[in-house]
Amino acid sequence: MGQRRPNKVTQLDIARLAGVSQSTVSRVMAGDPKVEPDLRERVLQAARLHSYLPDARAQSLRRRESGMIGLVIKRPRGGLAGDAFFSNLIGEIMDRLHDAKSRLCLELVHEQENEVTVHEALLRSKRVDGVVLVESVVHDSRLELLQRDRFPFVLIGNPMLSRVWSVDNDNVAAGEMAANELIAAGYRRIAMLAGPPGVTVSEDRILGYSRALDAAGMPCRIWHSEFGIEAARRVAEEALSGPMAPDALVVLDDLMAMGVVLTAREIGMRIPDDLGLVSFNDTHLCHVLERGLTSVSLNIETIVREAVDCLMAQIRGDGPSEPRRILVPCQLRRRGSSAPVPRGEEALR
Amino acid sequence: MGQRRPNKVTQLDIARLAGVSQSTVSRVMAGDPKVEPDLRERVLQAARLHSYLPDARAQSLRRRESGMIGLVIKRPRGGLAGDAFFSNLIGEIMDRLHDAKSRLCLELVHEQENEVTVHEALLRSKRVDGVVLVESVVHDSRLELLQRDRFPFVLIGNPMLSRVWSVDNDNVAAGEMAANELIAAGYRRIAMLAGPPGVTVSEDRILGYSRALDAAGMPCRIWHSEFGIEAARRVAEEALSGPMAPDALVVLDDLMAMGVVLTAREIGMRIPDDLGLVSFNDTHLCHVLERGLTSVSLNIETIVREAVDCLMAQIRGDGPSEPRRILVPCQLRRRGSSAPVPRGEEALR
DNA sequence: TATCCTTGAGAATACGAATTCTCAAGGATC
DNA sequence: GATCCTTGAGAATTCGTATTCTCAAGGATA
DSSP states (O other): OOSOOOOOOOHHHHHHHHTSOHHHHHHHHHTOTTSOHHHHHHHHHHHHHTTOOOOHHHHHHHSSOOSEEEEEEEOOTTTTTTOHHHHHHHHHHHHHHHHTTOEEEEEEEOTTSOHHHHIIIIIITTSOSEEEEEOOBSSOHHHHHHHHTTOOEEEESOOSSSSOOEEEEOHHHHHHHHHHHHHHTTOSSEEEEEOSTTBHHHHHHHHHHHHHHHHTTOOOOEEEOOSSHHHHHHHHHHHTOSTTOOSEEEESSHHHHHHHHHHHHHTTOOTTTTOEEEEESOOTHHHHSTTOOEEEEOOHHHHHHHHHHHHHHHHHTOSOOSOOEEEEOOEEEOOGGGOOOOHHHHHHO | OOSOOOOOOOHHHHHHHHTSOHHHHHHHHHTOTTSOHHHHHHHHHHHHHTTOOOOHHHHHHHSSOOSEEEEEEEOOTTTTTTOHHHHHHHHHHHHHHHHTTOEEEEEEEOTTSOHHHHIIIIIITTSOSEEEEEOOBSSOHHHHHHHHTTOOEEEESOOSSSSOOEEEEOHHHHHHHHHHHHHHTTOSSEEEEEOSTTBHHHHHHHHHHHHHHHHTTOOOOEEEOOSSHHHHHHHHHHHTOSTTOOSEEEESSHHHHHHHHHHHHHTTOOTTTTOEEEEESOOTHHHHSTTOOEEEEOOHHHHHHHHHHHHHHHHHTOSOOSOOEEEEOOEEEOOGGGOOOOHHHHHHO
16 A cells, blocks of 8 residues: 555566566667577566566657657637637647657647747757647747757748748638638628737738739728637627628638627628628538538648658658648638628629 | 757756866756855856756656656547547646646547557656546546556546546536426427447436436437537437437537537427437537527536646645545536427427 | 864766677688 | 687666765864
């Protein structure tokens, strides 16, 4: 009933038990073919008997790798809340890493805190072999640090910086696609509900949105909101009030779009009749809206595959040495929220 | 342009630079007061200059702790997909850990694979100091292993085993609450759409559901489904067809409830008129349904707080030594999907 | 002034495994 | 039969910190 935790079995113990040296045990564990079959068997025997398992910390110290990668997500405290995008992302990464028999160290960075901390805690202290960064802002000091120290990393997002490995959707194209969908559907006052200023996904999609509207000769209107359903709901309340309120919105993500839906419902705007809606991510939420929410699918699975593969290649040291920006195509999933406005009604607008 | 990664600064380097011994550097870094102020300053100076940072692996080896805890979630491959419950959970844990300046190592276990692997990879190999387990099945061999080896761990769920630290909702009560809501609303053929057999959350809620129905003198009907929106949708198709189809469902979680909603929509059943619905988790999804989805809120934040605190206490070795089962109360959030059936219509049923 | 404590800091060792160094035994070569 | 390679495995070293051991200098005490 002692408080002691046993499980102190080390290679040396196994060595003694098998009557060999510690180095031999190490060799056997490593599968070194330079060990006589009978010795090998004796060692394995002993190891099995004591259910020996190597100490990951010691291994990690001696080899120069930890077998872990970090995932750094930058969101305000509580900002992960219920965002299916992240479960998707995390799930995909895990599945991918599973094959590479590497583990994941998750790290959330709150907006306000020093980003450098994470860089230090994770990479400089050798806790992980490399990191996947999600979502960057236009000027992200982390990237430069990582670059300077030559740490293996890949950004999921737009680095706004050259010579950085990154995987991303073509968010400019995505924004354009979304806006064009609404234009084609016959909406006339198409605004955008974007994320916080300076966040690259948001900026890129704004750019795409602007291009589409410019091309159509329509004026742009942009609202910014924090992430999350509640924040978006509040901003939407403002955006959708007044006589010149937009009749359609491109919204930065599904969750925020749900905020818009709630507001619309409150003030009695019907979707898509009074308000057209296109968002991004194509999560489950899109199916739940009565007639469906049109959304741009980001192919997270592909993004993650590319990102993890590329990170692993960097860690292993093989693969192409020149940093590359990988763009994963998006697809618009057309649903009820952007249904073309019936001819008859269009005239009334 | 060399492939070399620098950043090989060790305590010894700092020691040399400051003209002291390595042990002194170590002492300074540890904040040992037994070092003369001027020496201390000299060392800190040098450390800052070379931006020295201790190697977490070495520290972890020498001290006997890794400063990391593991989170083990058991779900089929891809099964995390978009489940807001997990983003919530993970988010909360991160926030909580943040305060305890510990890191999180995430681990997904796929149903079919040997659970022992994780136990070994994480705990026996000393990668983490303790683990939080989520969702257990009625007979979970991991628990016994953890118990035997005296590893610090806490289960979020029902251990079905004594002498295990665990935090959970009172899912029996929750199931009862959900069923009673539908009974009170006047539904007559209340069935349950549960999770896979053997999963404790599911079993517990089934029990609660059964009690409520027994008490009301109504017959129980239970369907089992895998987790996720799609699986639930398929099972719902079967459950809701036929002349004796239920007129209300208690569904194991919001995501699965959405599957039911989709099916209902397809076959033209209106909610709550033709089909009453109560589910669990109270995620954002509940607000999205036109009239809202009634759901039992689980207070994830509280669960996580209790779980993490308890795990930390175990790791530190203080706190109550006797394993305890902590129950966090649930609240029913009443929304449109369980709106009382109007008197007039009730007669028609 | 001689002896006994403090105190501060260097030297040495431990943590657990991987790797390099060394060397003895056995086989091949001339 | 003497020399040169292999080859297998033990001994020693290393990874970077934390800690224990040691010891010299300085202060207090008698």
